Amino acid sequence: MVDTATAILVLVRVLVLLLGVLITYYSLQAYRRTGTPYMRNATLGFGIITVGVFLEGVLFEFAGLDLAVVHIVESVAIGLGFLVLLHSLRQ
Structure with a gap:
């Protein structure tokens, strides 16, 4: 049975x-x-962040990886996405 906190998460x-x-x-x-080009880069940045969110859920729920590991994976993807967005905004 799934507890309430897990269901909300x-x-x-x-x-x-x-x-x-x-x-x-x-x-x-x-x-x-x-x-x-800056809109192309923004699309790429948002896409990387979205993939990171997706990977965190898949790796935790289906691959059975440790919560800390999947948070690291997501954080790296978010960081890379933010770097691409920053580059896009600086153009």
Whole structure:
């Protein structure tokens, strides 16, 4: 049986994943409309962050990795995504 805290965590993570997918999608649409390199980079940055959120859930739920390890994986992906976004904004 799943406890309440775990159920809430899964729900919140799924919502964050869905938001990440939507942001990445709309960012891609903006890039296609404008064709500007900074929008391409923003799409890539948002995509990397979204993949990190997805990987954390998959690695924890299905691969059985330790919670600390999956948080590290997610944090690295978020950091890389933020670096790409920073580069995009500095252009």
